[in-house]
Amino acid sequence: KANRLFKPDDTIVDVLGNKVGGGHIGIMAGPCSVESETQIIEIAQKVKASGANFLRGGAFKPRTSPYSFQGLESQGLELLKLAKNETGLPIVTELMSTDYIDKFVEDVDVIQIGARNMQNFDLLKQIGKTNKPILLKRGLSATIEEWIMSAEYIMAGGNENIILCERGIRTFETYTRNTLDLSAIPIVKRLSHLPVIVDPSHSAGDWRLVEPLAKAAIIAGADGLMIEVHNDPQHALCDGKQSIKPEKFDEIMKKVKILSEIE
Numbered sequence: 531k532a533n534r535l536f537k538p539d540d541t542i543v544d545v546l547g548n549k550v551g552g553g554h555i556g557i558m559a560g561p562c563s564v565e566s567e568t569q570i571i572e573i574a575q576k577v578k579a580s581g582a583n584f585l586r587g588g589a590f591k592p593r594t595s596p597y598s599f600q601g602l603e604s605q606g607l608e609l610l611k612l613a614k615n616e617t618g619l620p621i622v623t624e625l626m627s628t629d630y631i632d633k634f635v636e637d638v639d640v641i642q643i644g645a646r647n648m649q650n651f652d653l654l655k656q657i658g659k660t661n662k663p664i665l666l667k668r669g670l671s672a673t674i675e676e677w678i679m680s681a682e683y684i685m686a687g688g689n690e691n692i693i694l695c696e697r698g699i700r701t702f703e704t705y706t707r708n709t710l711d712l713s714a715i716p717i718v719k720r721l722s723h724l725p726v727i728v729d730p731s732h733s734a735g736d737w738r739l740v741e742p743l744a745k746a747a748i749i750a751g752a753d754g755l756m757i758e759v760h761n762d763p764q765h766a767l768c769d770g771k772q773s774i775k776p777e778k779f780d781e782i783m784k785k786v787k788i789l790s791e792i793e
């Protein structure tokens with residue numbers, strides 16, 4: 531179902547009127563984690579003013595260490611809803627467990643499946659039975675083929691509203707947290723009709739690389755970006771090193787707008 535052979539036209543995922551794919555660029559921005567009401571509302575207002583069309587923010591966090599901040603969980607979802615009420619921005623947030631599917635279907639606009647769960651086939655099958663838009667991130671060491679097959683799992687259940695997200699893959703390089711695979715964009719677009727966006731923040735692991743990688747992604751044909759933005763990156767509870775401030779996000783958005791018109 532994901533194969534372009536069977537559907538030559540680009541899929542356009544429409545989330546409350548915000549389109550991604552088929553020439554429509556979707557920008558998802560916000561903090562790694564929802565931390566407080568003032569934090570999420572302030573960031574939501576700022577990224578919206580700069581032109582983001584989705585608010586990202588983790589409530590359930592897949593952290594490497596069990597002793598790291600795990601997210602505000604259900605309370606985080608409530609704060610995301612408040613920020614959506616304030617700004618109208620649809621919410622993108624990560625689902626880690628099948629236990630919360632019904633709650634996510636109710637409260638969330640785009641269900642994010644993180645890199646670590648890209649091959650959680652039970653989770654993929656369960657969200658395939660919903661009609662919610664899904665953001666499917668590429669696994670830490672997943673090939674393009676494996677990534678598309680994971681989208682196929684969701685589509686096999688009947689849900690064809692999928693946005694793919696390249697977020698960097700494991701390589702031997704240590705200057706970046708992951709290596710952004712820019713070539714995945716044109717390859718996925720040749721193989722599949724599904725939209726593909728790029729997350730330069732988790733690819734880089736370093737805020738200084740977010741702008742060049744975001745610009746490169748747009749020029750390579752990405753249908754959008756997911757960018758971590760924090761009002762006080764030094765004190766962020768998660769991923770502060772790769773988070774940009776709202777002012778920087780505003781600058782990047784102006785450049786992305788020009789580049790997407792060239793593309």
Ligand code: PEP
Pocket residue numbers: 562588592624643644645646667697729732
């Ligand atoms: C995230 O976007 O919050 C995240 C954890 O990303 P990834 O799954 O790509 O590591």
Ligand code: MN
Pocket residue numbers: 562563732758768769
């Ligand atoms: Mn993060």
